[in-house]
């Protein structure tokens with residue numbers, strides 16, 4: 256029985272990133288072409304050192320990613336359950352969570368991508384086959400009250 260999706264299941268990989276010396280203009284050009292609300296900033300060893308968000312760009316003075324990036328970014332590990340990601344997003348009001356493994360950026364989870372997974376993750380009641388979309392396993396089947404579900408994606 257499937258219990259929960261993890262960050263690994265819902266993260267976007269192969270995302271664009273910036274180096275600290277990247278000009279803000281190039282960060283804007285990249286952000287305009289993606290769903291991302293911010294661009295991860297990586298050092299030479301591909302360690303996450305910050306994040307340039309749309310708000311950093313419009314609210315700060317500076318000409319490079321490193322000068323305006325937010326530091327102390329909240330990150331998650333690949334095995335973090337989706338429920339925890341949603342909680343962190345609500346708690347900190349962030350639109351995306353970088354996924355970091357062994358200090359390296361491996362992907363990013365965005366609200367937009369979670370919404371897509373919400374729609375295409377279907378929980379099927381083992382008892383009556385009723386279906387419901389959602390990121391987290393339903394507590395009870397709305398039709399028969401059953402508590403066993405399998406996932407169809």
Ligand SMILES: [Zn+2]
Nearest residue numbers: 380383396399
């Ligand atoms: Zn049912």
